[in-house]
Each structure stands twice: as C-alpha cells, then as structure tokens.
Amino acid sequence: MKKDIILAGVGGQGILTIATVIGQAAVSSKMYIKQAEVHGMSQRGGDVQSHLRISDEEIFSDLIPMGEADLILSVEPMEALRYLPYLNENGWLIANSTPFVNITNYPEKEEVYNKIKAYKNHVLIDADTIAKEIGSARSMNMVILGAAVKTLGFTINQIEDAIKTIFGRKGEAIVEANIKALKAGFEAAK
Amino acid sequence: MEKILLLGDEALAQGAIDAGISGFYGYPGTPSTEIIEFVQKNKVAIDKDIHRTWASNEKTAMEEAVGMSYAGKRTMATMKHVGLNVAADPFMNSAMTGANGGLLVAVADDPSMHSSQNEQDSRVFANFALIPCIEPSNQQECYEAAFYGFELSEKFKLPVMIRLETRLSHSRAGVTTKAVQEENKLSFPDDPNQFMLLPAFSRMKYDKLVPLQAQLEKASEESPFNKYIDGEDKTLGIIACGLGYNYLMENVRKVDFKHPILKVSQYPLPRKQVEKIMSECDQVLVIEEGMPVVEQQLKGFVSGNTKIKGRLDGSLPRVGELNPNHVAKALGLPNNFGEEKPAFIANRPPALCVGCPHIDSYKAITEVLKATPNGRVFSDIGCYTLGFLPPYNAINTCLDMGASITMAKGASKAGVYPAIAVIGDSTFFHSGLTGLMDCVYDKDNLVVVILDNSTTGMTGGQDYTGFGRIEAVCKALGVEEDHIRVITPLPKQHEINVKVFEEEIAYEGVSVIIPRRECVQTLKKKLKSRR
Numbered sequence: 001m002k003k004d005i006i007l008a009g010v011g012g013q014g015i016l017t018i019a020t021v022i023g024q025a026a027v028s029s030k031m032y033i034k035q036a037e038v039h040g041m042s043q044r045g046g047d048v049q050s051h052l053r054i055s056d057e058e059i060f061s062d063l064i065p066m067g068e069a070d071l072i073l074s075v076e077p078m079e080a081l082r083y084l085p086y087l088n089e090n091g092w093l094i095a096n097s098t099p100f101v102n103i104t105n106y107p108e109k110e111e112v113y114n115k116i117k118a119y120k121n122h123v124l125i126d127a128d129t130i131a132k133e134i135g136s137a138r139s140m141n142m143v144i145l146g147a148a149v150k151t152l153g154f155t156i157n158q159i160e161d162a163i164k165t166i167f168g169r170k171g172e173a174i175v176e177a178n179i180k181a182l183k184a185g186f187e188a189a190k
Numbered sequence: 191m192e193k194i195l196l197l198g199d200e201a202l203a204q205g206a207i208d209a210g211i212s213g214f215y216g217y218p219g220t221p222s223t224e225i226i227e228f229v230q231k232n233k234v235a236i237d238k239d240i241h242r243t244w245a246s247n248e249k250t251a252m253e254e255a256v257g258m259s260y261a262g263k264r265t266m267a268t269m270k271h272v273g274l275n276v277a278a279d280p281f282m283n284s285a286m287t288g289a290n291g292g293l294l295v296a297v298a299d300d301p302s303m304h305s306s307q308n309e310q311d312s313r314v315f316a317n318f319a320l321i322p323c324i325e326p327s328n329q330q331e332c333y334e335a336a337f338y339g340f341e342l343s344e345k346f347k348l349p350v351m352i353r354l355e356t357r358l359s360h361s362r363a364g365v366t367t368k369a370v371q372e373e374n375k376l377s378f379p380d381d382p383n384q385f386m387l388l389p390a391f392s393r394m395k396y397d398k399l400v401p402l403q404a405q406l407e408k409a410s411e412e413s414p415f416n417k418y419i420d421g422e423d424k425t426l427g428i429i430a431c432g433l434g435y436n437y438l439m440e441n442v443r444k445v446d447f448k449h450p451i452l453k454v455s456q457y458p459l460p461r462k463q464v465e466k467i468m469s470e471c472d473q474v475l476v477i478e479e480g481m482p483v484v485e486q487q488l489k490g491f492v493s494g495n496t497k498i499k500g501r502l503d504g505s506l507p508r509v510g511e512l513n514p515n516h517v518a519k520a521l522g523l524p525n526n527f528g529e530e531k532p533a534f535i536a537n538r539p540p541a542l543c544v545g546c547p548h549i550d551s552y553k554a555i556t557e558v559l560k561a562t563p564n565g566r567v568f569s570d571i572g573c574y575t576l577g578f579l580p581p582y583n584a585i586n587t588c589l590d591m592g593a594s595i596t597m598a599k600g601a602s603k604a605g606v607y608p609a610i611a612v613i614g615d616s617t618f619f620h621s622g623l624t625g626l627m628d629c630v631y632d633k634d635n636l637v638v639v640i641l642d643n644s645t646t647g648m649t650g651g652q653d654y655t656g657f658g659r660i661e662a663v664c665k666a667l668g669v670e671e672d673h674i675r676v677i678t679p680l681p682k683q684h685e686i687n688v689k690v691f692e693e694e695i696a697y698e699g700v701s702v703i704i705p706r707r708e709c710v711q712t713l714k715k716k717l718k719s720r721r
Contacts, residue, residue, distance in 0.1 A: 010538065023195055023362065024195075027193065027195060027364060032363075032364065033195065033362070033363060033364060034361055034362070034363045035195075035361060035362040035363070036357060036360060036361040036362075037197075037360045037361065037362070038304070038360070039220060039221060039223075039224070039305075039360050039650070045538065045540060045541040045543065046538045046539065046540040046541075047537075047538045051361075059363075060435075060436040060437075060439040060440045060443070061436045061437050061439075061440035061513075061514045062357050062358065062361035062363075062433070062436065063357065063437075063513050063514060064514075065440060065441075065513070065514035065515055065518070065526070066513075066515050066525075066526065066527045066528060067525075067526025067527045067528045068526060069528070078535060078536070081531065081532050081535055082531060082535050083531075084528050084529045084530065084531055084532070085527050085528045085529065085530060085531060086528055087528040087529070088526070088528065089528070091528070102538065102541070103536055103537075103538055105536045106536055107534035107535070107536060108534075111534055112534075115532055
C-alpha cells in the first residue's frame with residue numbers, strides 16, 4: 001500500500017495533529033512514513049501544508065511529486081484547492097466547508113464549493129458544525145480525519161488506537177472527545 | 191526495536207545524545223531550532239545534565255562548543271545558515287585549532303528562503319574552512335551522522351559540519367536508534383599548544399591542514415555516506431547530493447534506469463568516484479540542494495569532454511528548493527501535474543497575531559512619524575519584521591540580526607531624523623549591545639526601541655540569556671537613565687505612548703524605549719499548561 005496525502009489548512013487549525021495520528025497508525029502497522037511540515041515564519045496566520053507519505057516500501061522524497069497525491073485532506077475549503085496540482089486524477093478531495101476568512105480578498109464561497117464538487121471523488125462536510133453538535137468544537141480536525149478514514153486504507157479501529165496512543169497522556173476525556181469527533185466525521189462522509 | 195518518528199533535526203539530536211555528547215550550544219533559528227528544543231525535553235539529556243540552554247548568539251555558542259571540545263568532550267554547535275555568518279570567526283579558526291573531543295557544527299540551510307533573508311549554502315563554508323561536511327539525505331542518516339561525525343572529528347582532530355536543509359530538518363520519518371554511549375572523560379589535548387593560534391603556530395597548523403585534505407578526500411571515498419551505483423548506460427551519469435539523491439530515487443524507482451549514480455553525502459568530494467563518473471560518462475547531471483557548489487567544483491576535475499549539467503546550465507532551476515518534478519524534467523522522465531490551481535485562490539501572507547504587542551508599538555511609531563517626512567524606521571530580524579506589511583507599513587529596512595541600531599546610527603549621521611531602530615528583546619541580546627555602545631560613545635541622536643515580548647517569538651517562543659535585564663544593561667552601556675523609558679503597548683495606552691515617543695525623539699541623544707508586553711502565543715501556551 002502507498003498513500004500520498006497533502007494535509008492543508010491555516011496555521012493553528014490542527015493539521016499537524018491529523019498528521020501525527022495518521023503517522024502513528026502507519027508506524028503501528030510497520031509501514032514507512034515521511035511527513036514534511038511547515039515551521040517558522042509561514043505559520044503566522046498563513047496557509048500551512050504538510051506532505052504525508054505512507055508506504056510499505058521505502059520512501060525517498062520527503063515531498064510528494066505533483067500529480068501523485070492520492071488525497072488532499074483540508075480543514076478549510078479554499079486551502080483544499082491550493083494544492084490541486086499535486087492531486088492525481090483518481091485522487092480524493094476531502095474538505096471542511098467552513099471557511100477561515102482572515103484576508104479581505106477571500107473568494108466567493110459558492111465558487112469554492114462548486115470547484116470542490118466538480119471532482120468525482122470529493123467529500124465536503126461542515127466539520128466545524130459537526131464538532132460543535134457533538135459538544136467538542138476543538139475537535140474539528142478529527143471530524144475531517146474521520147471523513148477520510150475510508151480513503152486512507154486504515155480501519156477506523158486502527159485510527160482510534162492511534163488517537164488513544166497520541167492523546168493518552170492528556171487523559172480519558174480528551175481521548176473520548178477526539179474519538180467521538182472521528183466517528184461523527186466517519187458517519188458524515190458515508 | 192520499533193522505530194521512533196523524528197524530524198531530521200530531532201534525529202540528529204537523538205543521535206548526538208546516544209553518541210555520548212556532553213553539550214549542545216546554539217541560538218534559535220529556523221530551521222535549526224528543533225535540535226536543541228528536542229534536547230531540552232529529552233529525559234536522558236536532562237538526567238545526564240547535558241548542556242542544552244540557549245546561548246546569546248551563534249558566535250558565543252560556537253566558542254562554548256570549542257571550549258568543551260578542548261576539554262575532550264563531545265559537543266555540537268547548532269544554528270541556521272545565516273547564524274554561521276555570526277559564528278564565522280570562531281568557525282573558521284576552529285579549523286585551525288582543530289578539535290580534541292568530537293566537535294560537530296550543525297547548520298540548517300533554508301533554500302527557497304521560507305524563513306530567511308538569503309539562501310547561502312553552508313557547504314561553501316565547510317570548503318572555505320577546509321573541514322569535512324556531512325550532508326544527510328534522510329532522517330536515519332541524520333541520526334547516524336552524529337555517531338560517524340564524532341568519530342571523524344576525533345580521528346582527524348577537526349570540527350565536522352553537519353549540513354541540513356529545511357526539508358530534512360522539518361520532515362519526520364521512522365528512525366532506528368542504538369544504545370546510549372558513555373560521555374568522554376575530561377582530557378586535555380595531547381599537544382598543549384593545539385588551541386593556541388599565535389601566528390607562528392598558525393602557520394605550522396595551516397601547513398598541516400592543507401595537506402590533510404588528501405586524507406579527507408580518502409575518508410569521503412570510503413565513507414558509508416557516499417555510494418556508487420554503477421550502470422551500463424554511460425551517456426549520462428548522475429551526481430546526487432543529500433536530498434537531491436531522494437528526488438533522484440523517487441523518479442528512478444518508477445523506470446528502468448541504467449545510468450551510473452554517485453550519491454554524495456560527505457565532503458570533500460570523493461575524488462576517485464568523481465573521476466570515475468566524469469571519465470566514463472558523456473554527460474554528468476549534478477542534483478544538489480542549495481547553490482551549484484559541486485557543479486562548480488567539477489570544473490576542477492579532469493573531465494575531457496564531459497558535459498556538466500545542473501543548476502548552472504538550466505537543467506535544474508538556478509535558485510530555490512528542488513523537488514521530484516524538477517528532477518524528472520532534468521532527466522526527461524514523465525512528469526505529471528494535477529489540475530492547475532484555480533485563479534481565485536487568494537494568498538494568505540504571514541501576519542502579526544491578533545493582539546500582538548508589536549501592533550500597538552507600531553501604531554504609536556507611525557503616528558509620531560507622520561509629522562516628519564525624513565524619519566525612517568530601521569528594523570531587525572523577528573516577528574516585528576512583519577510590520578513592513580499592510581496595514582502597518584511601519585518599517586523601512588531589515589538587514590541582519592542587530593543591524594537596526596547600527597543602520598540607524600549610520601543614517602542618523604547622514605541626516606535622517608528621526609532615526610528609529612526597532613529591535614526585539616532576544617535580538618537585542620543576540621547582537622544589539624555592541625551597536626548601542628557605539629551610539630553612546632558617539633553621542634548619536636536616535637531612538638532605540640527594544641520590543642520586549644519576553645521571548646524569542648519568531649522561532650516559536652524560546653527563552654534568552656538577557657531576560658529581565660534590559661534596563662540594567664542599557665544603563666550599564668551608558669544610556670542616560672532618564673532616557674530609558676518603559677511603556678505598555680496596549681490600545682488604551684496609545685496616547686501616552688505617542689507622547690513618550692515624541693519626547694524621546696525631541697531629546698538630542700541616545701534614547702531607549704522599551705514597549706513591554708508578553709507575546710500572545712507564549713502567554714496562550716502558559717495559560718494552557720496551567721489548566
């Protein structure tokens with residue numbers, strides 16, 4: 001199995017946590033993994049992206065070649081489209097529909113949604129609202145991860161185990177909130 | 191043994207800890223910061239009390255590391271590429287003194303300037319100093335480079351550079367670790383004059399360092415970090431350095447590739463292998479991250495009619511980071527692209543955080559300067575450099591760490607009034623002190639604004655050596671006590687702050703204004719950890 005995943009969002013939206021959870025699931029399955037992150041100046045309110053590669057064969061490049069991503073997983077709708085040149089023609093576009101507007105020239109929402117919906121393999125869900133409904137507004141990123149589980153090549157149990165490993169230190173309540181969000185996203189994407 | 195997931199920076203730190211290091215010395219700088227941050231949280235490092243606090247700047251860090259090496263212990267200096275400019279004096283001279291305990295200089299370059307003023311290539315510095323350089327291509331090699339680098343350093347009695355780049359420093363992969371080694375015992379150099387660079391000694395040392403290069407080349411020829419993969423199609427050979435090797439292999443694994451490949455991760459260049467590929471192949475493509483360093487060096491190897499391709503002839507982009515697609519194009523291999531980015535996608539330039547104290551400082555400065563068309567604001571390296579961007583448009587220059595005060599000094603003498611220097615608290619202690627002393631000595635007319643957010647903000651909130659002592663230090667440097675003014679950068683204090691700026695601009699002499707309010711990011715982190 002090989003999955004090349006672009007994680008996208010705005011600094012502070014929690015994409016690195018998504019990367020950490022998927023990474024943990026990959027490590028537990030004895031797979032190879034490479035995950036390139038953005039640190040430093042570009043973090044401050046800017047667009048952030050992470051290249052996450054998992055494979056059962058050795059991975060060379062830390063960067064995903066353009067046209068080869070199997071999945072763009074975005075916690076923000078416009079940010080999902082920023083990385084289209086990376087997506088392969090059968091790739092999945094999975095995005096949160098709640099925009100993060102910290103600029104004056106943010107495009108029309110409908111224009112953004114229509115572009116996402118034009119992809120045959122897409123999931124567009126309101127992860128912010130879903131997270132609020134289950135009483136865990138801060139777990140929006142786990143809702144989006146839940147929506148992607150089927151395309152990741154892992155079972156939901158494997159991702160749950162990874163969440164337990166990653167959040168275990170922070171206590172049972174945090175683990176439960178994140179798993180609840182994961183399941184809600186999983187259901188929403190069905 | 192299960193692999194642990196580590197950033198390239200962290201893998202190097204873990205390797206050094208496991209290889210028995212006794213001290214890390216560095217100043218934060220993207221993308222090198224995570225080396226020491228990792229050590230500060232590492233249980234073994236804490237239990238063994240391996241040195242891991244931040245230094246005032248890269249020069250003090252480098253010298254402290256040389257001191258530890260003098261005493262026979264293993265040590266590492268860490269910095270970003272432009273930090274090596276600050277440390278250049280001890281760095282260049284440490285090649286002359288050489289090392290006693292293993293001495294590694296870890297320098298993280300930032301091609302494409304994600305978070306830097308330039309994209310200089312530190313391999314040039316290693317070559318300049320005539321020391322070996324290891325350029326790992328992946329995280330496991332970062333880990334191994336620490337063990338191997340210390341051995342190499344102790345074998346040749348020389349410092350060894352470990353060159354990293356953003357894409358390796360900040361990329362995570364599984365790393366297999368080894369057992370932790372004992373630290374070296376205190377031991378003085380065999381030659382008591384080894385670290386004595388009086389000219390007479392220096393000449394003798396240089397007479398040894400230059401001929402030593404042949405042995406360093408031989409070490410590169412035999413290095414596990416370099417590899418020759420022969421191929422039957424000699425129309426083209428590839429020299430792939432560091433990360434360049436990954437981008438090559440990413441492409442090569444998909445096709446039937448029959449060209450010879452020389453992977454280089456240790457310098458000086460392995461002469462034998464380079465001569466082989468140059469003499470056997472019609473063309474040689476050099477894939478290297480950063481500047482065309484190897485490509486230029488190849489011109490010094492006897493090559494007959496071998497054509498050299500790379501960043502200089504346009505086969506690869508002359509500037510910026512490489513990626514697998516650049517390499518596919520250079521090799522004439524299939525190059526896929528997804529759909530183009532829609533035109534309506536807007537950029538999100540980095541910005542000062544909501545509630546950032548710098549915003550309120552800049553609002554006061556801009557208001558005061560409205561009345562003086564020849565006033566200029568000389569800024570420095572930090573979050574506050576973002577004050578250049580709209581809606582603030584508050585600063586005019588940014589050169590290097592500490593240059594705000596000294597540039598303002600020069601401009602003031604040339605007639606710029608008011609000349610205002612804006613420098614962060616951590617940057618002030620990094621390299622602002624000497625500039626301020628120059629101003630006091632010359633009785634210059636300028637205002638130095640030390641933006642005190644009580645942290646090294648841009649790199650993610652590290653502490654710094656001079657914390658809590660700004661006023662005392664300014665006073666000690668000779669700034670009049672009445673003209674060291676502390677203000678609170680908050681919207682409700684705006685009128686008061688403007689008045690303080692007006693008064694100090696009117697004062698003919700050196701004034702220091704210290705807007706003091708904690709960085710909102712470190713404050714948030716503190717509150718979170720208290721919960």
